[in-house]
Amino acid sequence: MPIARLEPHDDFLRVHFAEDEGPRHADFHWFWLRHNSELDRHPTTRERIVCSSELPLGLRPRGVKVSEDASSLDLDWGDRADGQVSRYAAEWLRAHAYAADRGLVPPPPSDSASITVHSSQVREPLVPFALARLREEGAVVVRGFGKDTEALIDLFGAAGLAVIETHFGRIEDLRTDNTTNRNTDQLGYTDSAVQLHTDQPFLARPPRYQLLHCQRPAEQGGENSVVDGLAAARYLESLDASAFELLRTVPVTFHRKQAAFEKVLVSPLLDFDAPGGFRIRYSYFTLAPHRVPFATMEAWYRAYNRFATLVRDERHQLRFRLEAGDFLVYDNWRMLHARTSFTGARWLRGVYFDER
Structure with missing residues (x-):
């Protein structure tokens, strides 16, 4: 044998x-x-x-x-x-094989080429094509579109998406010298690194999609990464069912407090029963102090830390740099996203969308 x-x-x-x-x-x-x-x-x-x-x-x-x-x-x-x-x-x-012929659940993908297309090579209407890739992969990067964000919004509108205005406004100008948005006292408007997170987890229904449209890249740094949160959850379930169950069932508090805005929501990180499908809420900078039962606290932290270690592993991340005219669209219910710190006048325009 x-x-x-x-x-x-x-x-x-x-x-x-x-x-x-x-x-x-x-x-x-x-x-x-x-x-x-x-x-x-x-x-x-x-x-x-x-x-x-x-x-x-x-x-x-x-x-x-x-x-x-x-x-x-x-x-x-x-x-x-x-x-x-x-x-x-x-x-x-x-x-003594206690896991004989066990199926192997793949970790989150890491080949950014799988989500990247160049606008000049797409032989069909660009935005419907990008949306099809987005719904399959969870994110899509389109190179070489150009810098007209309003034109891009019109194309997404024609494809069935509606702009969702948030407490930042209709379009976010993600730049350190921002003068166009409300409530800019948050990390996205600085040159600091922003680690993996989902947006607006403190809302009962966070916006489904976000567009990040590069107007001007950083001089140094400012690279983006996204992680498939659904794949990460399933991978964790295959390795540690107890950790998965805690993140799926134990509610925690998300609290966004800014000078002119405040919102609180209590929810587990992983929600497989949300209207419209799977939803992950993951935002280290809006997690309030936990108030879970004493006998659960350490176990919850161990589960969270194992998941965080998994998604922060670069082998499980799709990493890329957006140049002027490129855009990223990702599913905010499924994907985590991040950026590295940077120097220079980096400028991305952010727009939230939902299905009409």
């Missing part, structure tokens, strides 16, 4: 078996493998001499390989002065 190949992941190891009978593959958490190492048993009685509580949950091996005859798996944990490795027979792994 030889091992065909190994497939290491961040949290677990997938072992593929060569024979057809039984499971074709099985997944094992790194921590589970470390806890079940034969190195941690008494040499005479073969009883455990190490409790799992003595081992850090973040354990990862230094080396992973299949033995020369493919009959076993060798893991070097890097913590043995004698250089010994943990050996797991293929038959033993198959017999």
